[in-house]
Amino acid sequence: MISLSSRFSQRNLLLFRLTLCRHFPGFSRRGPSRRRDPVAELYDIENMPVYEFDAMTKPGFDIFLAQQEVRNYLRKTKYELPQLSKFAEEFIPPSPTSILCFKNSYYIGESSPIQNKVVLTIELHSIKALLTQKQLHKFVLLCGPRFNGIEFKFSCDKFPHTNQNKKYLSDLVDKLLEEAKVKDDKFEDIPMDTRHIEKRLKKKKLRGLKFPVEWYRPPAKDTKVKT
Known part of the structure; x- marks a missing residue:
């Protein structure tokens, strides 16, 4: 076999190499002169193996992550929760x-803007013990609606932390409470607006309505299709 160096001159050999590199880029990367x-080489398209469609799909990988998260919580339930019994306190x-009752939601394993929201409820009988009849009015x-x-x-979620809300x-x-105890004006001539209360009670009554018995259709005597 005759080598290229014996048939071409040094200049022609260089031009031949440049032509190969232009048409076959992998030739220049695999040449002996380059490192x-x-x-x-790992991310080279020419070296990528043929895809056999045997990899895990995106929905399957999501299921795998969900199962992994559940297993993590099961391990905590088995090994960490029993250790918390020594910190238990008697309910008082x-x-x-x-009179203030605060409520807030907390989602385990994820962050949500609803976690910062705090809801405050006060029973009517608790306020009656602090105010007179005119002050209560x-x-x-x-408070309005x-x-x-x-x-x-009452509810608040304008601050980033629960304690601030x-x-x-x-x-x-x-x-x-301070404004209700001010003796300048008791607003005795202004009646209490109960439209929102009546609307809520009306919705509650409508939810309990049943389908009238008189509207039921009588069963058909002959339900067979005539052929």
Whole structure:
């Protein structure tokens, strides 16, 4: 076999190599004069294996991650929860002077903006113990639609932390109580607006309605299709 160096001159050999590199890029990377890059060889399109459609799909991988998360919680339930029994405390019911009831939601394993929201409820009988009849009437007028006839309900999610929202609601109730005790104007001539209460009760009644028996169709005597 005759070598290329014996048939062509040095200049023609160089031109021949440039032509091969132009038409076959892999020839220049695998040439003896260039150093191989392991990363480039790994992600080279020419070196990629043929896809056999045997890899895990995206839905299957999501199921795998969900199962892995469940197994993680099961391990915590078995090995970590029994260790928390030594920190258990006896339940002490709230005292009659504790009239504020805070509620907030918490999602395990994920973050949600709803976790920062705090809902404050106050029973009507708790407010009656702090105010007179005239002061209670003014307090109800100041609360407006936040009073549903049974309890007062306030919510706040304007701050990034739960404690900040709790403090805001607590200060808001204190301001309402102070304003209700002001003797300048008791708003005795203004009646309480109960439209939102009546609307809520009406919706509650409509949910309990049943289909009238008189509207039922009598069963057909002959249901067979005539052929």
